[in-house]
Amino acid sequence: MELTHEGGRPGTGGKQKRINVGLQERNASMVGGAALALSGIKSIAKKRFLPGLAQLVAGGMFFYRGKTGHCDLFEAAGIDTTSAAEKGVRVEKFLTINRTPQQVYEFWRNLENLPRIMRHLESVQVTGENSSHWKARGPGGITLEWDAEMVEDYPGQLILWRSVGDAELPNEGTVEFREAPGGRGTEVKVSIRYYPPGGRAGTAAAKLANAISAGQIEEDLKRLKQILETGETATAERTSAAQ
Amino acid sequence: MKAVCWHGKHNVQVDRVPDPQILNARDAIVRVTLTGICGSDLHLYNGLVPTMKDGDILGHEFVGVVVELGSGVSNLAKGDRVVVPFPISCGDCWYCQQELWALCDNSNPNSFLLEQLYGDTGAGIFGYSHLYGGYAGGQAEYVRVPYADVGLQKIPEGLTDEQVLFLTDIFPTGYQAAENCAIQAGDTVAVWGCGPVGLMAMKSALHLGATNVIGIDRFPERLELARIHCDAEIINYQEQDVAETLHNMTGGRGPDACIDAVGMEAHGSGIEAAYDTVKQSLKLENDRPMALRQLIKACRKGGIISVPGVYSGFVDKMPMGALFAKGLTLKGGQTHVHKYVKPLMELIATGAIDTSFIITHRMALEDAPAGYRLFNEKKDGCIKIVMNPRLARGAAA
Numbered sequence: 001m002e003l004t005h006e007g008g009r010p011g012t013g014g015k016q017k018r019i020n021v022g023l024q025e026r027n028a029s030m031v032g033g034a035a036l037a038l039s040g041i042k043s044i045a046k047k048r049f050l051p052g053l054a055q056l057v058a059g060g061m062f063f064y065r066g067k068t069g070h071c072d073l074f075e076a077a078g079i080d081t082t083s084a085a086e087k088g089v090r091v092e093k094f095l096t097i098n099r100t101p102q103q104v105y106e107f108w109r110n111l112e113n114l115p116r117i118m119r120h121l122e123s124v125q126v127t128g129e130n131s132s133h134w135k136a137r138g139p140g141g142i143t144l145e146w147d148a149e150m151v152e153d154y155p156g157q158l159i160l161w162r163s164v165g166d167a168e169l170p171n172e173g174t175v176e177f178r179e180a181p182g183g184r185g186t187e188v189k190v191s192i193r194y195y196p197p198g199g200r201a202g203t204a205a206a207k208l209a210n211a212i213s214a215g216q217i218e219e220d221l222k223r224l225k226q227i228l229e230t231g232e233t234a235t236a237e238r239t240s241a242a243q
Numbered sequence: 244m245k246a247v248c249w250h251g252k253h254n255v256q257v258d259r260v261p262d263p264q265i266l267n268a269r270d271a272i273v274r275v276t277l278t279g280i281c282g283s284d285l286h287l288y289n290g291l292v293p294t295m296k297d298g299d300i301l302g303h304e305f306v307g308v309v310v311e312l313g314s315g316v317s318n319l320a321k322g323d324r325v326v327v328p329f330p331i332s333c334g335d336c337w338y339c340q341q342e343l344w345a346l347c348d349n350s351n352p353n354s355f356l357l358e359q360l361y362g363d364t365g366a367g368i369f370g371y372s373h374l375y376g377g378y379a380g381g382q383a384e385y386v387r388v389p390y391a392d393v394g395l396q397k398i399p400e401g402l403t404d405e406q407v408l409f410l411t412d413i414f415p416t417g418y419q420a421a422e423n424c425a426i427q428a429g430d431t432v433a434v435w436g437c438g439p440v441g442l443m444a445m446k447s448a449l450h451l452g453a454t455n456v457i458g459i460d461r462f463p464e465r466l467e468l469a470r471i472h473c474d475a476e477i478i479n480y481q482e483q484d485v486a487e488t489l490h491n492m493t494g495g496r497g498p499d500a501c502i503d504a505v506g507m508e509a510h511g512s513g514i515e516a517a518y519d520t521v522k523q524s525l526k527l528e529n530d531r532p533m534a535l536r537q538l539i540k541a542c543r544k545g546g547i548i549s550v551p552g553v554y555s556g557f558v559d560k561m562p563m564g565a566l567f568a569k570g571l572t573l574k575g576g577q578t579h580v581h582k583y584v585k586p587l588m589e590l591i592a593t594g595a596i597d598t599s600f601i602i603t604h605r606m607a608l609e610d611a612p613a614g615y616r617l618f619n620e621k622k623d624g625c626i627k628i629v630m631n632p633r634l635a636r637g638a639a640a
Contacts, residue, residue, distance in 0.1 A: 098337045184337050215355070226349045229335040231315065232267040234352045234389065236367065236378040240266055 020075060026066040033062025088195040089209040095221045098185040099228045101177035102156040107228060108175050109159060117223040120212055132161075136169070138208035144168040169205040170195040190221060245632065246300045246383035247611040252290030253619075255301065257609045263379060263387035268315030271391030273327060277404035278382050278608070279304035280628045281412055282438055283553045285619050286508060287372065291529075292555060294356065294373040302382030303329035303369040304411045306404050309395065310385070316392045325395040326588070327388055328580035329412045330366040331378060334393035345577035350389065351376045365577060382611060384632045396584045399592060406591055408629060409443065409598045415583035417443025417504070420551035421451050423574040424500035431455040433489060433498035433541065434475075435534040437465035439601050439627050440551055441504035445473035446596055448502075457492060459485055461510070464603075464624040472600050489541045497543035505534035506552025522559065529556025539565050550575030601627040607634035 021029065037059025043052030065071045097104050107113055111132050115121040122135040122143065130150040137143055146167035152160035152174075162172040173192040180187045196206035226233045248258045263272055281304050286292050309323045319325070332339050336348035347366035351357065354364035356374050367389075370380015379386065388394055398407050421444050424432055432448040434441045437460035445456045458469035461481045469475040478488050489498060507530035510516070519531040538548055539562045548571055566573065590596045603626045606614055614628045 096337075098335065098340070219355070222349075222354065225336075226333075230269070230333040230349050230390070231335075232269060234333075234350050234367065234376070235266055236352050236376045237266060238261060238379060238387075239264055 021065060021071050029062045029066030031066075033059045033064070033066055035059070036062060088193045089212065090191070090193045091212070091214045091217045092189070092191045093214065093217050093221055094190075095188050095218075095225060096180050096184055096186065097188055097225045097228055100156075101179055101186045104186045104188060104224075104228060105156045105159070105177050107224070109153070109155075111161075116227065118217075118220045120208070120216070131164075134163075136208060138204065140207070142204045142208065144205060144208055146171070168197075169208055170197065188221065188224075190217060192217065244384035245608060246379070247302060247608065249287060249295050249299045249301055250297055253288060253616075255288065255612050255615050257611055258298070260298075260300065260383075262385050265311055265313045266387065267389060268313040269390050269392055270313040271309050271316060271319065271388045271395060272311035273305075273307040273325060273386050273388050273395070274310045275305045275307040275381055275384060275386060275632050276324075277306050277408050278302050278630050278632070279408055279411075279413075280382070280611070280614055280618050280630070282440060282506070283371075284615070286506075286553060286555070288615050288619055289508065291507070292372050292374070294377075296373065296377075299370070299372070299377070300379040300383050301370045302380035303371060304408060304413070305369075305381030305386065306398065306408050306411065307386070309391075312391065318392055319395055319397070323395070324398040326398055326407055326410045326584055327369075327381065327386070328394060328396075328415075328584060330368055330577060330580055331376065331389050332366050332393060332581055333390050339393070339581075342579055342582045344579040344581040346579075353377060368577075382608065382630065384608070393581065396588070399588070402588075402592060405599045405602060405629065406597070407588065409439070409601075410580075410584050410587055410591075412578065412580065413439045414443050414447075414587055414596075414598050415580045416440050416551050416578040417445075418447040418583055418587060419578050420444045420502050420504065420549045421447035421453075423549040424448065424451075424453075424502065424547050426451045426453050426500065428452055429454050430499040431457065431493050432500045432502065433457040433459065433538075434469075434502040434504055435459045435538060436504035436506075436552065437462070437469040437475075437477075438504065441465075441502070442468055442473060442601055443598065444502050444504055444551065445469060445475050446598075448500075449474060450590070450596060455492075457489065457498065462621055465626060468601065468626065485537055486541050493543070497541055497546065499543055500547045500549060501538040501542045503535050503538050503548065503550045503552045507531060507554045507556075509533040509535070519559070530554045530558045532558040532561065536560070536562055539571065542569065542571055544569040545571070547572045547574065551578070602629055604628040606630055607636050607638055608632040609636040 037056050040052045040055030040059055043055055111124045111126060114124050120136050122137050125133045127133050132148050134148055135145045146163045146169060147165055148161050148163045151162050152158055156177060158176050160174045163170050171194045176189040178187045194209040196209045223233050244262050245257050246260045247255055250256055284301055287295060306326050309319055309321055309325055312319060330345040331350040332344040332347040333349040338346040338348055345366050350367040351364045353373055353376055357364040367376030367378055369378050417440050426448060430453050432453045434444050437458045445458055448456050456473055456475045458475040459478045459480055460466050461479055466477040466479060470477050478485055509531045516533055519533060523531055542548055603624055608630045611630060617623055617625045618628055
């Protein structure tokens with residue numbers, strides 16, 4: 001099973017064209033495009049047909065590009081002026097765990113286990129057959145909450161969850177479990193995407209999203225491996241207070 | 244409790260520090276009864292290993308008595324005398340299950356450091372910098388031992404601490420180095436470095452069936468031990484040309500296997516040595532591979548180079564051409580101690596091999612600062628120092 005989201009927010013439905021124009025530029029495009037189209041209409045009214053038509057078409061294209069965020073020319077040239085926050089923070093990590101895919105799946109599927117391995121999660125509560133409520137801790141003591149639904153659930157193979165409704169930090173994640181060759185256990189692939197929304201609420205969300213770096217997810221996965229393989233997490237601290 | 248703590252280059256002190264605690268269910272607390280200074284501790288002492296912090300407790304060769312057990316350990320009891328392997332290994336990851344204990348996936352909480360440095364992590368190690376987990380070491384009165392259910396091995400009645408102490412590191416290290424040589428009857432094994440590891444390697448090579456063993460060093464007392472205890476032919480590299488002598492001793496063939504028990508702080512003479520030493524002090528080259536270069540040149544075609552000596556970074560001018568042209572095999576790595584403790588303990592118990600002959604100095608834990616200096620400078624015929632936490636300062640057991 002493969003997930004082929006590339007840009008575009010979850011829940012917007014259908015295959016979207018990639019957003020590759022930054023917000024400010026999009027606004028400028030819409031305003032400029034509208035102005036150009038208007039001037040094109042005026043030209044046509046003055047019986048200057050060709051220039052008028054050209055302006056109308058060009059204006060329309062700029063307006064469209066601003067509205068949708070997708071520019072064919074940019075795509076052709078490989079240009080992308082969106083910022084990381086607009087694309088969302090995307091993390092993809094791989095790890096091999098010396099347990100069967102079913103065993104690793106079962107630990108993860110019990111979502112209430114996740115705070116044991118993902119340090120930024122304060123709690124995950126199962127609220128229904130496919131729904132859950134998540135609480136995360138960010139830098140500076142900020143807390144964020146959201147509801148999520150289990151979208152795909154193939155035991156021993158794949159879990160896909162997605163935040164729903166008006167989430168403070170929209171996100172989606174998949175975990176795939178594949179048998180590793182030669183009796184080495186399970187190859188785990190984790191893909192998580194966070195989309196910090198704009199506005200003041202978005203700042204806290206953006207901070208949290210940035211804090212959940214690839215390095216952190218990697219350390220989280222190591223904790224998963226240690227717990228499943230050895231029953232505990234490794235520490236070299238001197239005292240329990242320091243743990 | 245008292246512990247030997249690192250405070251910078253050439254600066255170790257015995258400090259009062261808090262006692263260790265049980266943190267995880269599979270932990271044990273061991274009261275140390277005997278502990279050694281290892282040649283690799285000198286790399287820490289000489290400031291060559293990064294990520295040391297002021298106050299870190301040193302030591303990875305220690306035996307003792309179990310005084311406390313976590314709730315998850317059922318195969319041991321308080322009061323058991325135990326040998327503690329220097330790598331910390333979980334026993335559950337693929338590597339541990341393959342008996343590659345020193346490559347444990349799980350025991351290094353700072354694994355990201357070695358992953359950056361080398362591409363992947365090894366097992367955590369007692370008292371060997373934060374690269375290897377930052378675990379408190381065994382040159383102390385008490386030590387917290389993780390994964391004690393797989394780590395600790397009971398010492399049978401009738402064997403003294405001095406007889407078994409080297410099962411923690413150097414005897415398995417020498418043995419693994421010799422085993423890696425795939426020794427066959429008729430083989431000549433040459434060992435660079437007649438320090439404790441080299442001596443253990445020579446003994447092991449003989450035990451594994453080598454016909455001839457050759458020891459190379461510059462300190463007469465070390466060469467003597469090799470000659471007397473390991474039946475070795477000896478070469479003093481300050482008096483003889485090593486390459487030529489090895490060539491002559493082996494009828495022009497070269498040794499079938501060569502063991503580098505010297506590592507990154509190799510000492511040499513001449514322009515080559517000056518090059519490496521200058522570059523190392525300017526931090527342009529981490530390791531000084533004079534011994535390793537000699538090994539590669541001297542080894543017979545199709546032979547094996549076995550490297551138990553510690554290297555930490557990069558070396559210049561590695562004779563890759565010679566390695567390729569002569570079809571050599573290079574094997575190296577940290578010792579998978581857990582695999583060897585039982586069988587080697589057997590050899591000691593039956594009297595087949597004795598390792599305590601290498602001990603030249605016995606002192607109190609509190610005399611560690613003087614001990615490190617002595618060992619580093621190789622003065623007073625020093626070959627191996629062991630320390631007893633219960634001895635009073637200045638006493639010699």
